[in-house]
Amino acid sequence: MKDQTRQILIHISAIIGFLSLAFIPFFQGKSNELFNPLAGREFFGYGLLIIIFYFNYCVLVPRLYFSKRYVLYFFAIIFVYLAFRQSGSFIIEQNEFLNRSPHQMVGKSMPPPPPMFESGERPTPPPHEHQPEGDVFIDVNQKIFPFLVVIFFSLILRVSSRWRETEREKMNAELSYLKAQINPHFLFNTLNSIYSLAIMKSDETPTAVVKLSGMMRYVLSEATTDFVSLEKEIVYIKNYIDLQKIRFGESISLDFSINGITNGKQIAPLILISFIENAFKHGINAEEDSVIKIKIDITAEELFLNVFNKKVAVHISEENKSGLGVENTRNRLELLYPKRHKLSIFDTEKDYLVELSIVL
Structure with missing residues (x-):
């Protein structure tokens, strides 16, 4: 019972510590607000990674990996990553929509249009002004590394736990025999x-x-x-x-x-x-x-x-x-x-x- 309580406290502490990473920009002085859109988006991403960790730890590894259905396990990981990526893209798009909504523009004047050349053509806007899709793609794909780390770490922990359980059962059986x-x-x-x-x-x-x-x-x-x-x-x-x-x-x-x-x-x-x-x-x-x-x-x-x-x-x-x-x-x-x-x-x-x- 004491060992189970200790394990639960370790998991809770790890989850709190992992979620706190979303607020690093605030503690580094890069943001004046603790709960800002960027922190909310990061908090959501870290929360998804925690869900993926326990989904792999409690479901995929015991049911697929330990059953030696490695191909099915591999495709399940790919599916989970695609779902994770789609969720991240959705949140980013929602944030951009809110940033561009009329409610945020009340009381503010629209910036003047850029001047035209003598030929009557307007200058081409900078790339960052008309390629939000590229920013979304880069932001989501930056998560592939923490995603792989979470998958690998949960797999290693589950295999290690299974090995300890096997050794404990082996020792108990041997002690009973002795x-x-x-x-x-x-x-x-x-x-x-x-x-x-x-x-x-x-x-x-x-x-x-x-x-x-x-x-x-x-x-x-x-x-x-x-x-x-x-x-x-x-x-x-x-x-x-x-x-x-x-x-x-x-x-x-x-x-x-x-x-x-x-x-x-x-x-x-x-x-x-x-x-x-x-x-x-x-x-x-x-x-x-x-x-x-x-x-x-x-x-x-x-x-x-x-x-x-x-x-x-x-x-x-x-x-x-x-x-x-x-x-x-x-x-x-x-x-x-x-x-x-x-x-x-x-x-x-x-x-x-x-x-x-x-x-x-």
Whole structure:
């Protein structure tokens, strides 16, 4: 809504500025009257150009140019120009008629006729006194340049707008596809965790179900938008980590900390969880020394995520080995935070480290 309002204000300002060009002679001191016949004629011409601009922008380009009917579009432009030229000629002729009307001659004496030569012939009048048609033709054709500029400018703007709309639709479709891939991956992991608790008949199973319910509610309601409250995203991450604590208990060394204020900040949903999920997927084995460190620092303008896990021997299916969640998150970062994030991944034989900074 704000973007539409801004576009409307820009168009209104451009129209007012364009129409004001008709009064340039007055501001330059070439005319003593602001509303004079010349200014009125120019004002009418600029008004026609504005109508032609929006006619080409809203009708001809969408219906003919985008439909690849280029020949028909070309002839339509020629027809519009001829109509524009005829309108300009009509206004000029009307102005000349009014200037020559008897109402303007009341109280004024007619200029004396030019003297005759001895042969009885009168001298030929200067060209400008008997060729008003030529003046009309020149005045109208001087408009062909602004006419072409208006046509070209409206065409470029419409094509550019169409391109932006296409890119926006493409990005939204890609983001929806990426989210659709992330959500089943999350559901599989969390349900697998609760299944393990149920097998062990853990007393923490009801708590885990409640936390999973809250997480699923967040994914289905909040995470469907482009941006969510950072506070809710952090709660989602906490619930996920709590589920992992319930599942693995003391078998892992887990260091999780959050520093900073989340109020009033927004972030793309599920943009951090993939790195945290990846740490638990590759860093937990009850028979080995499992170490996971997760740190989130929040400043006034940026968020820093640091995820470290020691690599252990784990059995991972071929589907999960592909690193789909991390790769999708990398793509989402490129789409949602272009030139506003920095992602560094250090993958060695013994450990795995992710360092991410996002300008909120």
